Amino acid sequence: MPPRAVDAGLVALAVLDAWLNLFGELTPLVLVCAVIGCAGLFLRRRFPLTVFLLTLPMSLFMEVVVAPFTALYTLAVATRNRPLLAGCAMLNAAAGTLSWPLSDTFSTDRTWTLILFVYTLATAFAPVLCGQLVQAGHDVERQLAEVEEAREHERALYSQAVLARERAQLAREMHDVVSHQVSLIAVQAGALQVAAKEPDAREAARTIRSLSVNTLDELRHMVTLLRASGGKETELTPQPTLADLQQLIANSGIEAILTGELPADISTTAQRTVYRTIQEALTNVRKHAPGARAAVLLWHDAHHFGVIVTNTAPTRPAVALPSSRQGLIGLRERAELLHGTFTAEPTPEGGYRAELRAPAGTD
Structure with missing residues (x-):
């Protein structure tokens, strides 16, 4: 699903949550805090900490869950700062425990207020833990991708090493067998050119010797190239x-x-x-x-x-x-x-x- 559609759905749920948990008179201040807290979810991916702070005022006026928990979850996915996450969870628990006006909070049983704070704090850690779990999953996926990339690189290096050995073996065969035999052909052709009495025979021997010498020259360049085996650049035979x-x-x-x-x-x-x-x-x-x-x-x-x-x-x-x-x-x-x-x-x-x-x- 597109991220924009997900954010729009979360905003709608946050608005519904705020409306269902609205207690007392809907004053302009409460309305502004609710609108800012819900609409801020559109920016949660870019500014997760700011959006979380924008949800705190509405948590002070109403018992909402969707907007602050969504902001906490997004922040937990985006950051690795554990003290920051713990502090945000405590701020959320404090905003959910306090009531407006603040004097009403401390006029009630303080033991019950403390119990409510601990309960709210434990609840606030749920989205934080979920966000950290998702972050850990992303880290594992990234590490697996890096391991697979390293393995591919290792396989490529192994293939290059095998190819280098094959090239070296081919170069040795060309040098020890082919070059030697072509050299013998050139030598025999030269001897025939000197010993032949007929002009046609001498010309044929000269042609054989010339072709053999050219072939030897190309073989030397090919052997040099094969011995390079992908290492330092080797000068290639001048192309015709x-x-x-x-x-x-x-x-x-x-x-x-x-x-x-x-x-x-x-x-x-x-x-x-x-x-x-x-x-x-x-x-x-x-x-x-x-x-x-x-x-x-x-x-x-x-x-x-x-x-x-x-x-x-x-x-x-x-x-x-x-x-x-x-x-x-x-x-x-x-x-x-x-x-x-x-x-x-x-x-x-x-x-x-x-x-x-x-x-x-x-x-």
């Missing part, structure tokens, strides 16, 4: 751009041509995606279509940009090579990050066609 396409095609090891162009203002993410698309397509041509020629076409219009990589049919049988079959999946995921599409399909001439298409202006 459109300016690196000519070098990529020259080192691809196949006969390929690059035509067309893309806008110079496309984002670095888009440039990297185009580069990786061409790189993966040329790699697939080299692996699965030996002797084929490739054509790389960059294009753009007012609303889209993209790249098309096509290759002719292979001229000799392909050698079976291990493949994770994740390359095309990765290209589709890169295209989706640009809100674009990636398609790859065979051509009627026996070749293959891969196309990246993305809307202009994407990041």
Whole structure:
């Protein structure tokens, strides 16, 4: 229920309580005290102590319960000052015991007055204890939330530690196995380049050696990044751009041509995606279509940009090579990050066609 509705209901109950317990003549002073004490409940959440003090005069003129007890309860929920709460309970008991005019109070049996004060004081502690109980419940809820937050943080730290160990293990495997084998390929390619007598064989060996060296360089950066394991920031490998396409095609090891162009203002993410698309397509041509020629076409219009990589049919049988079959999946995921599409399909001439298409202006 909305707080305003709750406050309105309490004010209505306080007015009814005051009306039912009105004794004697309704003088302007009594009316003002009753109106102030009841209406003040609207402000009990913001000024609990002030509102409680406003209910004391009406308790002096009539035996009301709703307004002073509500104010005491609100004050007990809002404050942790136990002496203040005890003093307010005593003030409420005193206001409820005294009668107006004050001389009438002391003209009666003082023993009965004391008994009435003790009874009223005990009754006044009921809303105070209820308010303190609610406050304790809020404290428990807050502490449970803090404990749960601490546990979530602990679980996150544990997950990071596990991930760090896995990264370190992966880095060791890449350094000890992959890097070593690629190094051997580079060394053997260099030896073949020196020993080969035919120009085509020397060029092929040079291409293999160049690709192996570039692969080693990227592996070193990846190993460094994996060893960082979320600690200090590590310098990443410089990401490729459109300016690196000519070098990529020259080192691809196949006969390929690059035509067309893309806008110079496309984002670095888009440039990297185009580069990786061409790189993966040329790699697939080299692996699965030996002797084929490739054509790389960059294009753009007012609303889209993209790249098309096509290759002719292979001229000799392909050698079976291990493949994770994740390359095309990765290209589709890169295209989706640009809100674009990636398609790859065979051509009627026996070749293959891969196309990246993305809307202009994407990041």
